[in-house]
Amino acid sequence: MKPSDRICAALDFPSFAAAEPFARTIAPHVGMLKVGLELFVAEGPPAVKAAAGLGRPVFLDLKLHDIPNTVEGAARSAAASGASLLTVHASGGAEMVRAAVRGAGGKVRVLAVTVLTSLDGAALDAIGLAGPPETAVVRLARLAVGAGAGGLVCSPHEVAAVRAAVGPGPLLVVPGVRPPGAALGDQARVATPSDAVRAGADVIVVGRPLRDARDPAQAARDIAASI
Numbered sequence: 001m002k003p004s005d006r007i008c009a010a011l012d013f014p015s016f017a018a019a020e021p022f023a024r025t026i027a028p029h030v031g032m033l034k035v036g037l038e039l040f041v042a043e044g045p046p047a048v049k050a051a052a053g054l055g056r057p058v059f060l061d062l063k064l065h066d067i068p069n070t071v072e073g074a075a076r077s078a079a080a081s082g083a084s085l086l087t088v089h090a091s092g093g094a095e096m097v098r099a100a101v102r103g104a105g106g107k108v109r110v111l112a113v114t115v116l117t118s119l120d121g122a123a124l125d126a127i128g129l130a131g132p133p134e135t136a137v138v139r140l141a142r143l144a145v146g147a148g149a150g151g152l153v154c155s156p157h158e159v160a161a162v163r164a165a166v167g168p169g170p171l172l173v174v175p176g177v178r179p180p181g182a183a184l185g186d187q188a189r190v191a192t193p194s195d196a197v198r199a200g201a202d203v204i205v206v207g208r209p210l211r212d213a214r215d216p217a218q219a220a221r222d223i224a225a226s227i
């Protein structure tokens with residue numbers, strides 16, 4: 001695998017018209033494009049189709065979290081969109097993850113988000129998940145893989161422990177990466193792209209450090225060279 005194939009660029013834009021110049025520029029320098037909530041809520045499935053038209057697999061990041069029957073239907077709809085990957089929250093429970101996998105019908109790989117990379121230990125405490133983030137992440141990773149998830153989303157801080165817990169099969173997708181010196185924004189559990197890949201990330205998700213770069217193609221080449 002080429003280093004650039006490990007990079008997923010997040011198309012975090014308010015419309016496809018706003019995303020398109022960036023998406024066209026970045027697509028040749030990354031392995032995957034991500035359509036997340038901001039773009040999907042605005043544009044719906046045509047945004048997935050348009051992104052897929054740029055020749056890269058599309059990661060549809062909807063972070064579904066609802067009763068199993070609703071998530072199964074949403075995953076069925078997502079599978080029809082042409083996306084290759086779909087996120088659900090592992091904290092929706094094993095039955096919900098199983099329902100997502102059923103709805104996906106083998107057409108889209110279901111990734112379970114363990115603990116959002118924006119949460120630090122204090123924020124986890126406040127929502128009743130006391131203890132080090134890694135404990136909750138590994139517990140949720142095991143639960144989701146046991147329920148059929150084909151991959152997991154976790155921060156760079158836990159990826160090695162997650163790999164040890166779930167073995168080589170599941171795809172480990174890691175946001176919360178920042179090139180040295182880049183602004184954290186709302187991210188809490190972060191590392192550099194090279195540290196994330198060294199710790200075992202199969203794919204790193206990069207949003208603002210590419211989207212807001214003066215030269216996004218060069219920023220992607222720099223990240224690829226570093227990993």
Ligand SMILES: O=C(O)c1cc(=O)[nH]c(=O)n1[C@@H]1O[C@H](COP(=O)(O)O)[C@@H](O)[C@H]1O
Binds near residue numbers: 012153154176177205
């Ligand atoms: O599922 C995700 O992709 C995701 C999970 C998570 O825990 N943290 C996280 O940041 N993400 C996504 O990864 C991207 C990170 O963006 P930046 O912080 O701008 O690099 C955003 O599109 C988030 O929605």
